[in-house]
Amino acid sequence: MTHLGPVLGGSVAACSLVVALFFLKFWRRTSDRFFLLFAAAFAVDAGSRFLIAAVAVSDTSEPMYYVSRLVTFGLILTAIVQKNASPNANDTSDPD
Numbered sequence: 001m002t003h004l005g006p007v008l009g010g011s012v013a014a015c016s017l018v019v020a021l022f023f024l025k026f027w028r029r030t031s032d033r034f035f036l037l038f039a040a041a042f043a044v045d046a047g048s049r050f051l052i053a054a055v056a057v058s059d060t061s062e063p064m065y066y067v068s069r070l071v072t073f074g075l076i077l078t079a080i081v082q083k084n085a086s087p088n089a090n091d092t093s094d095p096d
Helices: 004-030 033-054 064-085
Strands: none
Touching: 004 033, 033 064
């Protein structure tokens, strides 16, 4: 039962990689930067979770393990802000 943590961490990393490939597929179809940034965010998340699961970590509360999560959430936030700030965003306001 002591090996359950790394197994679950590896499975979460695999799921993050699948989500990254899913967004990459939509980026190739639409060439929308939103999907590219989401794919990059989930790829970074998959890599960091795989490293934490594969390497014997003494303490995951160290600040260096949160840098990758900061990058992940920063990419997601950047994608959302850029999508909402773009001039071709869906404008439902009345032009009158």
